[in-house]
Amino acid sequence: MSGPSPDRPGRADPPPAAAAAAASNLVGLVRLIGITAISIGLLEAGAGIAYREPRAVLLGATAAIYGVWVLIRAGGLDTSDRERTITTIASFTLGLIALAATLQPSMATAMAIASLLPAVVVTPIVAALAPAGRVSAARTAASALLRPALKSPLELPRNRS
Numbered sequence: 001m002s003g004p005s006p007d008r009p010g011r012a013d014p015p016p017a018a019a020a021a022a023a024s025n026l027v028g029l030v031r032l033i034g035i036t037a038i039s040i041g042l043l044e045a046g047a048g049i050a051y052r053e054p055r056a057v058l059l060g061a062t063a064a065i066y067g068v069w070v071l072i073r074a075g076g077l078d079t080s081d082r083e084r085t086i087t088t089i090a091s092f093t094l095g096l097i098a099l100a101a102t103l104q105p106s107m108a109t110a111m112a113i114a115s116l117l118p119a120v121v122v123t124p125i126v127a128a129l130a131p132a133g134r135v136s137a138a139r140t141a142a143s144a145l146l147r148p149a150l151k152s153p154l155e156l157p158r159n160r161s
Helices: 016-050 054-078 082-103 105-114 116-122 129-151
Strands: none
Touching: 016 054, 016 082, 054 082, 082 105, 082 116, 105 116
């Protein structure tokens, strides 16, 4: 067992094998997020093209590009720069969530809930308060963008028969 970590006072560093396994799990999780974003983005863009809905095309293309970017950045999670990489990914995730809530107001409630995910993923990994503060600030900005959409009444289609 090793001594307290300088990054996390009062906590011992995990054994090297456990740290490697945790990093491998994190990389796998982030890659899965990227693959999912690409898949859903392509489906959304395809539906937008089929139904001539430019907002869906924009959102789908952005999600697919985000997914590719996440797959590229996932390699940085195996390095010593893990905290900065995961904070950057979390910040861009919040940006995508804000874009989705803006382009598709009917998804705003789901996006408000989804905006908690980056903070949940980042909190156990980021030791320093400054990067966590940036994520918190980004989450606050996202919630400010979502708040007007959440207060708008739900519009239901009317029966025109």
